[in-house]
Amino acid sequence: MGSIDPGDPLSYSLLQFLQNTSALLRFEYIATILGCIILLLLSALASGAEAAFFSLQERDLEKLKTSTYPTDKRIVKLLEDPRQLLTHILIINNGINVSIIILFAYIAWLLFGSLSVLELAGCMLFATFFIVFFGEVLPKVYANKKPLSIARRAVPGLLVVKQLVQPLATLLMAISNWIDTRYGAQSYNHTMQELKHSLDVALTNEDTSPEERRILRGVVNFGSITVKQIMRPRIDVIAFKSSLTLPELLPEITKWGYSRVPVYTESTDKITGILYVKDLLPHIDKGPEFTWQQLVRAPFFVPDNRRIADLFQDFKDKHVHMAIVLNEHGATAGLLTLEDIVEEIVGEINDEFDEEEIIYSQLDKNTFIFDAKTSLHDFCKITEVPFDAFDKVKGENESVAGLMLSLFSRIPRAGETITFGHFHFTIESADSKRVKRVKINVGSKKKRHHKVS
Structure with a gap:
């Protein structure tokens, strides 16, 4: 080929084009490499x-909840829906990583002109190494050491980008919820059915003791029992009025013997605190002027539809042993302790100070007389009948007395009988206000399935 003559207009134009193209290529290289660095x-x-938000400990969350800084409040708000937060972060992160891979492929195309399958695979591996090492491993190791600091720095940018990916996040979460509803529940139910079948086998085994059967039933049903089913109802809750003086309070503590007692101001509908008797011990020699109310701790409230498995975790996280149960109107429905939850698996726990409360007597293999205030849950546990045996008729009632009101649609009189399924009920004792004792024949145990629901 001949050389380019600068004096020739055509040659000069070609020279300028080559120089401009070279400069443009150098700019593309630099811009693409800078883009890769910024995206990394x-x-x-x-x-x-992602690592910072989901590495925050309970003490960090408590600190954020009490903080007055707007950024801390935003972190708490984002963590109120962790699934949505994770979806947003993953969409952002995957979008960035895909962009990095595209830029790496573009750089390879600039270098080689055309890419073979081998060159493309090498480019992908090279990009993956950078993404995994610099974009995943290093930042997550650092974030796990200082999660609170990283979360605070990430909030402003996350809130801005969150709005951009919100439509896609909404779509993905809708698909995820649909899959969970359609297949997740079926999988869970299938697993529970297998557990129940195994339990049926164990319960019909003559070598299985009553204690073992009770523990097995407790374990399988633990995740489905609600607070309302096993709580001590409000009418049976012992609580102290805050207007009592110390000399008036001490005999009440001695009389009942509880280590923790709810405190109210006007009525037990509104519990205002919990008195720990151990907090009172250093002050028992003081007079009426001592304000023991200052020792009362804030109560822990839970709704009556909360499952005891979740409440058990709350007790562990918050280091409390007693919860005040509220109904849908916000009034006190009852009380539940950590011991009550544990007893659902291991059975009754009585120490040397507990008096065994007899709530039933057994006349024969299939016939019992129950105190009407006995919970339906305890009745089913004692007689080994399915826990869902009365779901169709009990309504909102959770006691034997409430079941009688549902079956009779009124307050029955002593001596009246009624049958539901293979259960035969006889009112042993009642007055114009309530049912007191009920005789129940549960039918032949040979005909009943030892099913747990």
Whole structure:
């Protein structure tokens, strides 16, 4: 080929084109490499934010809840829906990582002109190494050491980008919820059916003791029992009025012997605190002027439809042993302790100070007389009948007395009988206000299935 003559207009134009193209290519290289670096930093920030938000400990969350800084409040609000937060972060992070891979492929195309399958695979591996090491491993290791600091720095940018990916996040969460509803519940139910079948086998085994059967039933049903089913109802809750003086309070403590007692101001409908008797011990020699009310701790409230498995975790996290149960109107429905929850698996726990409360007597293999205030849950546990045996008729009632009101649609009189399924009920004792004792024949145990629901 001949050389380019600068004096020739055509040659000069070609020279200028080559120089401009070279400069443009150098600019593309620089811009693409800078883009890769910036995207790697953004990927690192997204991965660090993910690790930081989900590494926050309970003490960090308590600190954030009491903080007055707007950023801390935003962190708490984002963590109110962790599934949505994770969806947003993953969409952002995956979008960044895909962009990095595209830029790496573009750089390879600029270098080689055309890419073979082998060159493309090598480019992908090279990009993956950078993404995993610089965009995932390093930031997550650092974020796990300083999660609170990283979460605070990530909040402003996350809130801005969150709005951009919200439509896609909403779509993905809708699909995820549909899959969970359609297949997740079926999988769970299938697993529970297998557990119940195994329990049926164990319960019909003559070598299985009553204690073992009770523990097995408790374990299988633990996740489905609600607070309302096993709580001590409000009418049976012992509580102290806050207007009592110390000399008036001490005999009440001695009389009942509880280590923790609810305190109210006007009525037990509104519990205002919990008195720990151990907090009172250093002050028992003081007079009426001592304000023992200052020792009362804040109560822990739970709704009556909460499952005891979740409440058990709350007790462990918050280091409390007693919960005040509220109904849908916010009034006190009852009380539940950690011991009550544990007893659902291991059975009654009585110490040397507990008096065994006899709530029933057994006349023969299938016939019992129950105190009407006995909960239906305890009745089913004692007689080994399915826990869902009365779901169709009990309504909102959770006691034997409430079941009688549902079956008779009124307060029955002593001597009246009624049958439901293979259960035969006879009112042993009642007055114009309530049912007191009920005789129940549960039918032949040979005909009943030892099913747990």
